[in-house]
Amino acid sequence: MNRHLLSAGDLSRDDALLVLDTAADMDAALAGRSIKKLPTLRGRTVVNLFFEDSTRTRTSFEVAAKRLSADVINFSAKGSSVSKGESLKDTALTLEAMGSDAVVVRHSASGAPHRLANWIRGSVINAGDGTHEHPTQALLDAYTMRRRTGRVEGLQVAIVGDVLHSRVARSNVLLLYTLGAEVTIVAPPTLLPVGVTAWPCAVSYDLDAVLPKSDVVMMLRVQHERMHGGFFPTTREYSRRYGLDAERMATLPDDAIVMHPGPMNRGVEIAAEVADSVRSTIVEQVANGVSVRMAVLYLLLGGLIDVSGADEVAA
Amino acid sequence: MMSRYVIRGARPLGGEARDLYVDGGELVEEAPAKADVIDADGLIALPGFVDLHTHLREPGREDAETVETGTRAAALGGFTAVHAMANTDPVADVAGVVEQVWRLGQEAGHCDVHPVGAVTVGLAGERLAELGAMADSAARVRVFSDDGNCVHDPLLMRRALEYVKAFDGVVAQHAQDPRLTESAQMNEGEWSATLGLAGWPAVAEEAIVARDCLLAAHVRSRVHFCHVSTAGSVELVRWAKAKGWNVTAEVTPHHLLLTDDLVASYDPVFKVNPPLRTNDDVVALRAALADGTIDAVATDHAPHALEDKETEFAAAAFGMTGLETALSVVATSMVETGLLDWAGVADRMSVRPAAIGRLTRQGQPLEPGAPANVVLVDPAARWTVDATLSASRSRNTPFAGRELAARVVATFLRGKATVLDGKAV
Ligand SMILES: [Zn+2]
Numbered sequence: 001m002n003r004h005l006l007s008a009g010d011l012s013r014d015d016a017l018l019v020l021d022t023a024a025d026m027d028a029a030l031a032g033r034s035i036k037k038l039p040t041l042r043g044r045t046v047v048n049l050f051f052e053d054s055t056r057t058r059t060s061f062e063v064a065a066k067r068l069s070a071d072v073i074n075f076s077a078k079g080s081s082v083s084k085g086e087s088l089k090d091t092a093l094t095l096e097a098m099g100s101d102a103v104v105v106r107h108s109a110s111g112a113p114h115r116l117a118n119w120i121r122g123s124v125i126n127a128g129d130g131t132h133e134h135p136t137q138a139l140l141d142a143y144t145m146r147r148r149t150g151r152v153e154g155l156q157v158a159i160v161g162d163v164l165h166s167r168v169a170r171s172n173v174l175l176l177y178t179l180g181a182e183v184t185i186v187a188p189p190t191l192l193p194v195g196v197t198a199w200p201c202a203v204s205y206d207l208d209a210v211l212p213k214s215d216v217v218m219m220l221r222v223q224h225e226r227m228h229g230g231f232f233p234t235t236r237e238y239s240r241r242y243g244l245d246a247e248r249m250a251t252l253p254d255d256a257i258v259m260h261p262g263p264m265n266r267g268v269e270i271a272a273e274v275a276d277s278v279r280s281t282i283v284e285q286v287a288n289g290v291s292v293r294m295a296v297l298y299l300l301l302g303g304l305i306d307v308s309g310a311d312e313v314a315a
Numbered sequence: 316m317m318s319r320y321v322i323r324g325a326r327p328l329g330g331e332a333r334d335l336y337v338d339g340g341e342l343v344e345e346a347p348a349k350a351d352v353i354d355a356d357g358l359i360a361l362p363g364f365v366d367l368h369t370h371l372r373e374p375g376r377e378d379a380e381t382v383e384t385g386t387r388a389a390a391l392g393g394f395t396a397v398h399a400m401a402n403t404d405p406v407a408d409v410a411g412v413v414e415q416v417w418r419l420g421q422e423a424g425h426c427d428v429h430p431v432g433a434v435t436v437g438l439a440g441e442r443l444a445e446l447g448a449m450a451d452s453a454a455r456v457r458v459f460s461d462d463g464n465c466v467h468d469p470l471l472m473r474r475a476l477e478y479v480k481a482f483d484g485v486v487a488q489h490a491q492d493p494r495l496t497e498s499a500q501m502n503e504g505e506w507s508a509t510l511g512l513a514g515w516p517a518v519a520e521e522a523i524v525a526r527d528c529l530l531a532a533h534v535r536s537r538v539h540f541c542h543v544s545t546a547g548s549v550e551l552v553r554w555a556k557a558k559g560w561n562v563t564a565e566v567t568p569h570h571l572l573l574t575d576d577l578v579a580s581y582d583p584v585f586k587v588n589p590p591l592r593t594n595d596d597v598v599a600l601r602a603a604l605a606d607g608t609i610d611a612v613a614t615d616h617a618p619h620a621l622e623d624k625e626t627e628f629a630a631a632a633f634g635m636t637g638l639e640t641a642l643s644v645v646a647t648s649m650v651e652t653g654l655l656d657w658a659g660v661a662d663r664m665s666v667r668p669a670a671i672g673r674l675t676r677q678g679q680p681l682e683p684g685a686p687a688n689v690v691l692v693d694p695a696a697r698w699t700v701d702a703t704l705s706a707s708r709s710r711n712t713p714f715a716g717r718e719l720a721a722r723v724v725a726t727f728l729r730g731k732a733t734v735l736d737g738k739a740v
Contacts, residue, residue: 089625109627110511111581130629132511170511194516195508 001299004117004124008135008171013178020143022295023288030067041070044301047100048074049091049116050127051107056262057127060286061104064293070301073098088112092119101301105129123300131165137261138171140292142179144281145216147288148257153180158210159201160186160242161220161269162231164193168261169220173201186210188242190231207242211251218259219244219270235268245271249279257281318731319347325355325691327681329657335360337687340730344683353735355691358724361661363395363426363688365668365677367458367487367565368541368613369638371397371428373419374412375404380618380708382419382428385638388616388706390425390733392638393690393723396669396677397426401433402463408433408444410452417454425733426726429672432456434475434486438464443475450482457673460487462541463588465523467493472527476536483673485563487539488527490548491589495519500629502575502590510578512628515590517545524548528555528562537561539671542615544570544589546599553608563671565613566600568637568644569713573597577713583624583631584713587617604663605654611668614641618709636712639705642692644714646721650694657694687730696722706739 001015011019030036046065048058058074065072077091088107095103102123105113110130117124128134146152157176163169163185176183183201185192196203204210211217222238232238239245244258252258258270258279266272275282320337327333335355338347366389372380382399389397399416401407407416413430420428432449436442438461449456459479466472466488475486496519501507503514524540528551531538543549543564555562569587574594577585585591603609617634624631637644645664649655655663669678679685702715726734733740 087622087625088627107627109629111629112627114581115627130511131513167511170509193508194503194514195505198505198508 003300004113005135005296005300006113006117006124006126007133008138008175011135011175011178016139016142016175016178019139019292019295019299020146022299023143023291026291026294026298037067037069039069040298041065041068041301044101045071045073045099046297047095047098047103048072049077049095049103049105050075051077051105051112052128054106054128056286057106060289061127061293064290065297067290068294068297070297073100088115089119092116096120102297125296125300128167130167132167133171134167135171135175136289136293136296137168138175139296140285140289141172141218141259141261142175143292144259144285144288145257147284148281149215149255152176155181155215156213157181157183157216157218158186158214159183159218159220160207160244162191162222162226163187163196163220164191165223165226166220172218173199177201184210184214186242188232188238191226208248208251211248212253214252215256216259217244217252217256221261221263222265222269239268243269243271244274246273249274249277252279259285261285319350320727320730320732321346321350321352322355322360322689322691323352325358325360327360328661329359332356335681335689337727337730340687342681342683342685342687353725357693357695359657359692359694360681361393361657361690361692362665362678362681363690363726363728364393364642364664365672365674366394366397366614366616366638367539367611367668367672368462368615369397369399370402370615370617370634371399371416372618373403374415376620378708379620382416383423384706384708385616385618386420386423386425386428387739388638390726390728391706391723391739392640393642393692393726394638395426395688395690395726395728396429396674398429398431398458398672400462401431401460402438406433406437407431408436408438410445410448413449413454413456414452425739426728427677429458429674430454430456431462431487432459434459434461434466435471440464440466440468440471443471443478446475446478446484447482450484457482457484458487458539459484460489460541462487462489465489465491465493467523469526469530473530473534476531476538477534480536485537485539485671487541488523489541490520490523490527490543492519492522495522500586501578502592504575504593506575506578510581512578517547517592520545520589521547521551524551528552528560531562532558532560537563540564542567542570542589542613543600543609544592544596546596549599549603549608553603556608563610564608565611565668566604566609567615568612568641569635570600571597571604571648572644573713578628581628583626583628584635584711584715586628586631586633587635588633601648601652601654604649605659610663611671612641612645612664613668614638618707619711621710624711634711636705636707636709638707640700640712640714640719642723643698643719643721646694647719651720687727689727690723691725692721693724694721696720698722
C-alpha cells in the first residue's frame with residue numbers, strides 16, 4: 001500500500017481486499033474480549049486533525065486508534081487558510097514537531113490532505129476533504145456490503161442523491177469499480193458533475209427504474225445549503241422524486257440492503273420506516289467503521305515498523 | 316551614452332544571416348565606428364517583444380513584484396514593452412496612478428511600461444473611470460481593462476466600447492460571466508468532477524466573447540479579448556473576424572502548453588484564471604495562433620507571494636509568472652511543432668501586440684531607421700526552468716522542471732542592451 005490514503009483510487013484491488021480482510025481479522029481478534037484492545041500500535045501517535053466538525057468520524061478514528069493502543073491527539077483546528085486562520089502549512093509543521101506517525105485529516109477544501117502530505121513525514125489519511133473524497137467511508141461501506149451479502153464483486157449498487165458535492169459518492173464509485181461491483185448513480189441532473197460521463201459507473205435520473213435491479217441502495221445526505229441553492233425546486237419535490245420511502249423500498253429485490261453514511265435527514269432522502277427497517281445497515285456501518293479504520297491504521301503504520309527494533313507486536 | 320553595436324551574422328526573422336548596425340538608438344545602414352561587436356552566428360533576430368498583459372503589482376503588492384523586478388524579468392524574456400495591468404492597490408483608474416507606473420518604468424529602464432487603465436472605478440464594474448484623463452496623461456493610455464474582473468454589465472460594456480473611440484482606445488475584456496463561475500477553481504470537465512473542485516465552464520468565457528463581439532460590431536468600436544482559453548472562444552473570434560469586425564485576441568503561453576490534468580496534484584502553481592483547459596482546447600488555440608485568428612501571445616504574468624500559493628487549492632491566488640519563459644514556451648509549442656515560423660513569432664509577439672496597443676515605436680521591421688528594439692534568440696538552446704533563478708520577485712512558474720526549447724540571448728531597448736549573454740545588463 002502507499003504511505004498515504006488520500007483517494008480510494010489509490011487502492012489496488014489487492015490493497016482494498018487486504019484492508020477488508022484485515023478489518024475482518026480485527027473483528028475476530030476482538031470478539032469475545034472483555035477489554036477491546038490490541039497492543040499493535042503501542043508507542044505510536046495518531047493525530048486527528050479536524051478542520052471541520054465531525055464528531056462521528058473523529059470518534060470512529062479515535063476509537064480505532066485506541067483499540068490498537070496508539071496515542072491519540074485530537075487537534076481541532078479552529079480556522080484554516082480558507083477561512084483566514086492559521087495556514088495549513090504552519091499546522092503541518094506543528095504536527096511534525098510533535099512527531100506524529102499518522103495524521104487523520106478532515107478539511108473543507110478538496111485536496112487539503114494532498115497538500116498536507118507534501119509537508120509531513122508520517123502517513124496522511126483523508127477523513128473527508130471538501131467535495132472530493134472520503135476513502136475510509138467507502139472501505140467501511142464495502143466491508144458492510146460484504147458482511148451482509150457475502151460479496152462485493154458483481155453487486156448492483158445504486159448511489160442516490162447529491163453526487164455533485166459528495167465525497168462519499170466519489171470514493172465509493174472508485175472503490176466499488178476496483179472491487180468489481182456495478183454502480184449506478186442516481187440524481188437530478190443538477191446534482192451530477194459535468195464530466196461524470198467519464199466515471200466508471202452508469203448514470204440515471206430515474207430512481208424508480210433503478211431500484212428493482214439493485215442489490216444495494218446507498219442514500220446520500222442532502223446538505224442543508226443545497227436545499228436552498230437552486231439545485232432543485234423544493235425539498236418536497238426532491239423527496240418525491242429521489243427520496244426512499246417504504247413504497248419504493250418494496251420494489252427492491254428481497255435481499256437488497258439500504259445504506260446511508262449518516263447523518264440522515266429523516267423524511268428528506270430517507271423515510272424513518274426505511275432507516276429503521278431490517279434492510280437498513282446504518283447502525284452496522286458505524287460499528288464497521290471502527291474495524292475498517294483499525295485495519296487502515298494498522299496497515300499504514302505497520303508498514304513502518306522497524307523489524308530490527310524491539311516492537312513485540314510486529315506480527 | 317548611446318551604445319553602438321555591430322550584431323554580426325544574425326538571421327532576422329529566421330531568414331538569411333546578415334549584420335545589424337545599431338547607433339543612436341536606431342538601426343542604421345552602415346557599421347558605426349567604435350562599435351561593440353556581438354557575435355550572433357546562429358541566432359535569430361526579432362523585433363523586441365510587446366506584452367499586452369503583465370501584472371507588475373506595484374503599487375500595493377511590492378512583496379510579489381515591483382516595476383523594477385518585473386521589467387527586468389521582461390527584458391530577460393526579450394520584451395521591450397509591457398502593458399501593466401490596472402488591478403494594483405490603489406487601482407490604476409485615475410491619471411495619477413497610471414502616470415506613477417509609467418514613470419517607474421522609465422526609471423527602471425529595462426523595458427517600456429505602458430499602464431493599462433481600469434475601465435471602471437475600482438474595477439467594481441459600476442461606473443466608468445476617467446478614461447479620457449488617463450488617455451491624455453503622460454502615460455498616454457490606450458488599452459483599458461478591468462482584468463481580474465469582467466466588465467459584465469452589458470450596458471456599461473457598450474458605453475466603454477463607445478467612449479474609447481474618441482481617443483482610439485481599446486477595451487481588453489477579461490471574459491468571465493461571474494454568475495457561472497461563482498467560487499470556481501478549475502476548468503469544468505472530467506478533472507473537476509474527479510477532483511471535487513468547483514468548475515469554471517468554457518461557456519462562461521464564450522458567452523461574454525460572443526456578446527462583446529456583437530456589441531463591438533454594433534457600436535463600431537474595437538474590442539480585445541484577454542487570454543482566450545477555449546476552442547469555443549476561438550470559433551467565435553474567427554466568426555467575428557470573418558464578418559470584418561474589429562476584434563482581436565490574445566493567448567497566454569501556459570494555455571498553449573498546459574492542460575487541466577495538472578491540477579490533480581492540487582498544487583496551486585497550476586491555479587490560474589482562466590483555468591488550464593483540455594488538450595482539445597490547446598490544439599484549437601495553437602491552430603488559431605498559427606492562422607492569425609488569435610493575434611498575439613500575452614503572458615498574463617501574475618506573480619504571487621509564496622504564502623498566497625502555499626495553501627489549500629481553494630485558498631490560493633490565481634495566476635502564474637510567465638515573462639521569462641514566454642518565448643521558450645512559444646518555441647516549444649508553436650515553432651518546434653512546425654505551426655509557426657520565426658517571422659510568425661515576431662508577428663504574434665511584437666508586431667500585432669504593438670499595433671493593438673497603438674505603440675508606434677515598437678514592433679517595427681528590423682530595417683534602418685527603425686528604433687533598435689531587438690531580441691536575439693538562440694533557436695537551438697534547450698534549458699530546464701528553475702523557479703529559484705527567476706528575476707521576478709515571485710516563484711510561481713508552472714514550468715519549473717520542464718525542458719523548453721530556444722532561449723533569449725540578448726535584448727536591446729532603443730539601442731541599449733538590457734540583456735547580454737542571457738543575463739540582465
Ligand atoms: Zn484576466
